[in-house]
Amino acid sequence: MTKTIIPIGPYHPLQEEPELFKLYCKGEIVKDVQWVTGYNHRGIEKLSESKTFEQVFFLVERICGICSTSHPFAFANCMEEIARVEIPDRAKYIRSIIGELERIHSHLLWVGLAGHFLGYNNVFMWAWKYREPVLELFEMITGNRNSYAMFKIGGVRRDIENHKIPTIRKVLDTVKEKTDLLTGAVMDDPVIHARTKGVGILTKEDIIAYGALGPTARASGVAIDVRKDDPYAAYASVHWKVITAQEGDVFAKAEVRLLEMYESISIISQCLDGLQQIKEGQVDVKVKEIPEGIGTGHAEAPRGEVFHFVKTDGSNYPVRHKIRAPSYMNIATFKKACVGQTISDATIALAAVDPCYCCTERMAYAYDYASREKILDGNELVKMGQRKTEKLRRQIKRNR
Amino acid sequence: MNATNIINRIRDTLRDYILEVDIMSTKRATIHINPAALIATARFLLSELKFRFIIASALQSKKGFEILYHFSYDPLGLIINIHLLLSTDNPEVESLCPLLTGANWIEREIHELFGINFLNHPNLEKLISEGNWAEGVYPYRRTEGGEIDQKKSEGNRG
């Protein structure tokens, strides 16, 4: 098998990180998919064994910048299970708020990228512009735009003081407005419909076979959401619903993500109500010892379930720390979603999974099925995707 | 059906293979089984009880290689770890791939990091290591007697 790795990655986010996806194609049709990972391997599981539990939080936060709270979330759930501690209510609310804010910013980021793949560069710029207020909220609450360092065993590190609540609500209102705008733009656009409906379909059976998670699964009618199934933090005490769709195509995934943002906004505002009723101050409990044992913790990241397994031996280092990010499972479904599609649909099918970057891939190449030679690089794939949009757009205009 | 029922069902059906059942809380349990019974157990969990495969974690301890297969029963939020112990000298176990496509990557990864062989795996090719460490090196393995992590023991950070 020949493989050409072009060292220059285009700067577009999907190709930002140096992992490699190879598409084997026959003519226009994708026949097989192969992936080469390892460009981003940092040995985090091994590193974690040399860090104390408190330090591990900072490490898992840096598994990926987009999920930077999901991993600490799962790890905290896991450690609290081992130590059998119950965290104060205030900490629960704060954790949920951070988690949901992160979901909003991550979904917005995705909308921008998907827009880019469909050839709507303006959507990219706009979605990223609307993401900024959310990041500002983070900065106000935690002191950093990403990597918030909020979690610790037994609670959170910083309180959200009650006087900040009105500001948060105000920002949420603007975010909601902008979400309406984006949702409208996506849901009503006939070109987007034509371009994404029926593309990259995953059936319920596929989802189960691959163990796919998060919006990818929910868009195929598999209503798994850790927040409902195994409620942690404050999710049991707020009202919200799991968004699902049945079609399993790219459009359904977009729909699920967009509607989830509304749920997140509503969860946050309920949590803020909850916070207002509790006295400021107590946001953590002291956890002196971590006993020997094993623990499993999971949390619903924007892309699906993040799962952590820790084995402890009573010392202050994990003996084994296994981390499973949602993309690890979701990326494999790409094979199912792409094979048999045309190359121009492959990119958007890939983007629909939201292949979060650090766990998985970054660069896409198309290979000829027979000779296994490279014929297209990631750039051209993006281009082909964009061209198809244009074609459809014209068709639709004609049909009117 | 609640968590206790499910665990009892597993206990009854797989009575012959189960070495020990360890109920950690209402939503977590670890079942130690005989490695030979992995396929039967997994098939029962996946197709009869409709569990979801989460992931597998491997680790090496003094006893040998241990693999924990994590399964989740989402309607209840129940997580069951299927634990099995492999010998240090010749660690091998049946692959879950024929049952479950989603187990492909993780088995490759475990093979790469620990050198555990998965029988009947369709493609045990390297996943992450190419260029990062040499052939035949299993970075997560520990040597006999316990190697000392150099950086750790030198520094005073303990």
Place this chain on the structure above:
Amino acid sequence: MGIKTFCFKKSLWLFHFGGASCNNCDIEILDCLTPRYDVERFGMKLVGSIRHADVLLVNGSINRRDKERLLEIYHQAPKPILVVAIGTCGCTGGIFAEGNTFAGPVDKIIPVDAYIPGCPPKPEAIIAGIVKLLNK
């Protein structure tokens, strides 16, 4: 200040190399392009070919597999090329420095002109860092 340096400063074309990072730096670099920060105001833009680049932004810890690619890219760049290590990872390896695949911080592999620490550095910091580099 000669016309050469003046023009150079006014027109910086950036090329982004992401190593084994956590993505936050990548996103923050990208964020510099978006409406809030808009580096095009300063004549900076991201280019897709290293041949056109004036500044090489490197972020993320560099693992052994990335190291060769980084070297290759650096040698392909037309001189003068400025190298900026972005983020704690780029500057020192950060939290990943003890990892078993770590191949040394950026400055052990190629010469670095500026370091922008932060985990991740804010877009403001990235812009400020590059501006400071120019006034060196």
Place this chain on the structure above:
Amino acid sequence: MHKRVLIDMVKLRELESCKMEAIDRHVLHSKSFKTIRELATFYFTCRRCEEAPCISVCPADALEKDENGMISRALNLCIRCKSCISICPFGTIMNDLFATKTNGYHYFDLTDDTELIQFANAFDDDIVKIVEFDEKPEEHIYRLTDRVLIRDVYWEVR
């Protein structure tokens, strides 16, 4: 009379680098594991100050005194800033207490006979040896736990 291990703390402390650490869990009602060094130090060397300066200096609130005046360190809270080392007027707490190695793989559970022997074999006989007698205060041999005897200079003459 079962086997016990006798550790000469004075000589053990002099060892340049010590590859093996003895541990005992479940002593002093602690769920986590402690090194024999740490236990012995707090047990035999610490003077049990009334207004213990180490406790007040600890920035992480990790040190605690129990009803007998014994100091214990909460593993998860201690950040190893080593302020306690510099404040202790008697030089009780020393750097070696914080040299926890990566994980339990290097440690010996001194309640288990085989591990007890393995541990003893790893050291010279004059430092660690297997004995079958109980504590002998007149020879400065005191009992730390059921299976561990320590030879040390006990400051408090009982």
Place this chain on the structure above:
Amino acid sequence: MIFSTIIYFLIFPGLLFASIAGGFLSWFDRKVTAMVQFRKGPPVLQPFYDFLKLLLVKETILPAKGSPVVFMLMPILALVGATLACVFILLPALNITSGFNGDILVIFYLLNIPALAFILGALASGNPLASIGASRELKLIISYELTFLLILAAVIFKAGMRINLQEIIMAQADTSFIGSISGILLFIAAIFCLQAKLGYVPFDIAEAETEINHGSFIEYSGSAYALVILTKYILLFTLPVFIGTLLLGGLSFTGINIVYSLLKILAIVLLLILIRNTNPRLKIHQAMRFFFVWMNLLVIIAITLSIFGR
């Protein structure tokens, strides 16, 4: 005589003037794009900084494979071609000299030189991506040049079979050609041809990305690339002027007419930018069909209409 020719070529209305004007238009382009995306955009002098930096500061790397001589000569050839075309268009347009019979055809050929030169340069660079870009560019030229030629023919016909730019301008003294239905159709076709000639979306097929000059130019660096972007500036100025001259009644640089002329050019450029910002890229065969079928049809309809004096 020779002296004035050199002035014409090098300073006004040639190299210097055209590059400055083109540079400004290029800034205009980027600024408008930025504004569409809620951004602020680059400063006015940005195109000149870019050019000077590439020319003066950056190292020029010769390709290891391929042919360095051709690689380096081609940007120069492209620049000369573009500049000559510019001079031949502007001299009559500005009423400096009256041009010569058949200059419109010469201009047509000169305008082709940059594209062809870039293709050769790309092939000489030895980079596989560049040659993909080159082959696409070639296909593109084949498709749009026929349309462009037909447009010229239509204009010549409308001007009463005159093949002198000066006379075409004079023919529009009362009403510009765009004042008729056929003129409008021609203008539409011409705008798409310009889009393709300038390599703008939706016809930037030879360059992989809007923002990136990939494809044909991937191997160019330093001063060679400076010449490339200079050629692009000049084309960005020359082509709209050419269309302005052919269809919008020419330009004039006297009195209030200066403002009109400027507005004409800006309007054409603005149109190009807006098309570029609201459309995704086409596939190469789509582009070819677009020109071969639709645009040619459009022009032929225009010619037919103009036979009936519309």
